[in-house]
Amino acid sequence: MSTSFERITTRRGDADVNGAALHSTRAQPLHGCAATRALEHHYRNASPALMRRAGLATAQLALALAPHARTFWIACGPGNNAGDGLLAAGFLQAWGKRPIVTATPPDGGYSGETLQAWNAARAAGVLCQSTVPEHFDFCIDALFGIGTLRAFQSPHSDWIRQMNNADAPVLAIDLPSGLDADTGTCQPVHVCADHTLSLLTLKPGLFTAHGRDVCGEVWLHRLNCADTEGADAQLMGAPLPRLRGHDSHKGSYGDVAIVGGAPGMTGAALLAGSAALHAGAGRVYLSLPEPPESGYVMDSGLMLRPISGLPLNQIVVVAGCGAGTCLAPHLSELITRALVLVLDADALNQIAGNSVWQRALAERMPGRTVMTPHPLEAARLLGCNTAQIQSDRLASARQLAARFQCAVVLKGSGTVVCAPGQPLALNPTGNAELARAGSGDVLAGLIGARLANQLGLHGENGLDTYEAACAAVYQHGYTADQWHGSTLTAQTLAQSLTSR
Numbered sequence: 001m002s003t004s005f006e007r008i009t010t011r012r013g014d015a016d017v018n019g020a021a022l023h024s025t026r027a028q029p030l031h032g033c034a035a036t037r038a039l040e041h042h043y044r045n046a047s048p049a050l051m052r053r054a055g056l057a058t059a060q061l062a063l064a065l066a067p068h069a070r071t072f073w074i075a076c077g078p079g080n081n082a083g084d085g086l087l088a089a090g091f092l093q094a095w096g097k098r099p100i101v102t103a104t105p106p107d108g109g110y111s112g113e114t115l116q117a118w119n120a121a122r123a124a125g126v127l128c129q130s131t132v133p134e135h136f137d138f139c140i141d142a143l144f145g146i147g148t149l150r151a152f153q154s155p156h157s158d159w160i161r162q163m164n165n166a167d168a169p170v171l172a173i174d175l176p177s178g179l180d181a182d183t184g185t186c187q188p189v190h191v192c193a194d195h196t197l198s199l200l201t202l203k204p205g206l207f208t209a210h211g212r213d214v215c216g217e218v219w220l221h222r223l224n225c226a227d228t229e230g231a232d233a234q235l236m237g238a239p240l241p242r243l244r245g246h247d248s249h250k251g252s253y254g255d256v257a258i259v260g261g262a263p264g265m266t267g268a269a270l271l272a273g274s275a276a277l278h279a280g281a282g283r284v285y286l287s288l289p290e291p292p293e294s295g296y297v298m299d300s301g302l303m304l305r306p307i308s309g310l311p312l313n314q315i316v317v318v319a320g321c322g323a324g325t326c327l328a329p330h331l332s333e334l335i336t337r338a339l340v341l342v343l344d345a346d347a348l349n350q351i352a353g354n355s356v357w358q359r360a361l362a363e364r365m366p367g368r369t370v371m372t373p374h375p376l377e378a379a380r381l382l383g384c385n386t387a388q389i390q391s392d393r394l395a396s397a398r399q400l401a402a403r404f405q406c407a408v409v410l411k412g413s414g415t416v417v418c419a420p421g422q423p424l425a426l427n428p429t430g431n432a433e434l435a436r437a438g439s440g441d442v443l444a445g446l447i448g449a450r451l452a453n454q455l456g457l458h459g460e461n462g463l464d465t466y467e468a469a470c471a472a473v474y475q476h477g478y479t480a481d482q483w484h485g486s487t488l489t490a491q492t493l494a495q496s497l498t499s500r
Contacts, residue, residue: 004057006220028220028234029201029234032232032233033146033203035232038230039227039230040200051114051117053223053224055083056087057197058084058088058142058171058173062138065138066138068137070137072089072138073099073102074086074101075103076142077143077145079144081144084117084145084199085173086118090120094124101121101128102129105130139170140171140173141163141171141176141193142173143156144177145174149180151187160178160189170216171196172193172197174203175198175215176191177190179205182232183205183391183392191214195219196219197221198220204232204394207235208393209390231423236427236470238478244280251456252456253281253499254281254316255285256445256451257305257317258272258318258321260318260321260326261322261323262322263293266288266296267296268438269286269323270296271445272442272444273286274495275442275445277445278299278494280453280499282452283303284302285315286303286305287306287307289326315340316341317342318444318445319338319342319343320343320347321441322346325346340455340463342370343371344441344444345440348372352380362404364406367407367465368406369406370465370469372411372444374410374411375393375412396410398418401419406420407469409469415473422466427474427477428474429476429477429481430476430478434477434480438490442493442494442497454468482496
């Protein structure tokens with residue numbers, strides 16, 4: 001296969017030789033529809049061969065993925081995505097394969113380039129028809145790409161259903177038809193692809209909301225275009241290793257205090273504390289409203305300490321994990337005095353209902369606060385509903401970061417990290433093993449450890465809440481991707497974290 005292809009992510013279970021799920025290890029720029037169209041316009045003016053490159057890349061990838069396939073069904077829509085598919089059909093025909101294009105007759109509806117591709121395919125002997133072939137070994141979705149989303153009508157909706165119900169693998173050009181390139185939301189009828197070839201740019205919608213479920217493996221071909229200006233966001237890369245010097249001690253790696261764990265929910269605070277401990281914090285304190293109930297097993301390195309005994313202005317405080325209403329008497333003090341504050345779960349719910357705390361939070365020193373809401377908590381903070389949050393996760397994260405002037409970790413499929421003055425980042429790691437109670441508490445503790453390490457090694461001037469949040473989110477998901485045993489519980493997840 002051409003070295004111009006880059007494999008970005010895989011489905012869980014499609015692994016490398018070591019059994020680990022694959023995903024990109026370096027940061028990648030993400031371009032939404034408008035930014036991608038601007039680049040397309042620029043490069044089409046510079047090189048009219050852009051569509052030909054797209055068709056060639058599609059045919060090359062299809063052949064590499066299914067070298068023994070004979071019949072290729074290419075479903076073409078009304079726009080330029082069809083041009084890519086038609087040109088791919090021409091290349092497959094020239095290479096001895098049997099491509100069959102399903103399309104509605106152009107009738108003057110195709111653009112100039114796509115009409116040329118239609119005529120070239122017909123001239124090359126490609127079979128073009130208005131019905132789906134009875135048999136095919138491989139399918140190429142060239143229906144809608146990044147075109148304007150709307151409810152699909154017959155015959156396109158029928159073709160999508162037949163595509164999804166077929167046994168043959170599906171390769172989507174640019175993104176699966178029906179998936180929004182900017183938000184990752186889907187139309188009710190949409191393609192579920194086994195592979196997606198993103199052309200020229202990577203799109204944010206491939207990596208968040210429904211995107212992770214409907215794209216399959218994501219591949220990138222930049223069509224020999226190097227310019228990536230105008231990115232809307234970035235796909236996180238792996239964080240740099242954390243090296244622990246021989247000439248160091250527990251004070252070198254900072255202190256974390258977990259404030260939460262109301263009666264009946266002590267386990268949440270213990271999970272956050274265990275995560276902070278295993279992720280490399282120098283010391284981890286638990287501030288519980290009551291001593292742990294019988295039956296709970298604490299990591300031996302965790303220390304119980306009342307809030308009144310914590311040096312709040314010197315440490316990282318993770319507040320809210322299993323806190324219930326017991327946190328309310330302490331929230332004002334934590335918001336005003338904690339040097340670094342990670343707010344999760346019940347801390348966020350209580351702040352959502354108190355305008356005084358919201359103003360105080362926004363007035364904290366910049367770069368000292370991280371919020372880690374799931375979609376329902378984000379909705380409470382923004383005064384909307386969960387569906388509105390999920391309809392545009394990137395915009396929701398930006399709005400939270402701007403309103404509260406802090407780093408925001410909007411959890412979910414394709415977790416979004418945002419902070420004032422920083423590029424919005426999407427996480428490529430993680431899987432459904434994390435869809436269990438307690439995994440969010442583990443993430444909060446991990447973020448706390450990352451911040452404590454910064455504080456211990458570099459002091460206050462070395463604090464970077466955005467960097468710590470991105471690194472922790474990536475590590476949290478990566479740890480789940482590495483898991484190939486029995487059910488991954490939150491406790492096992494916490495104990496599997498490392499300080500490296």
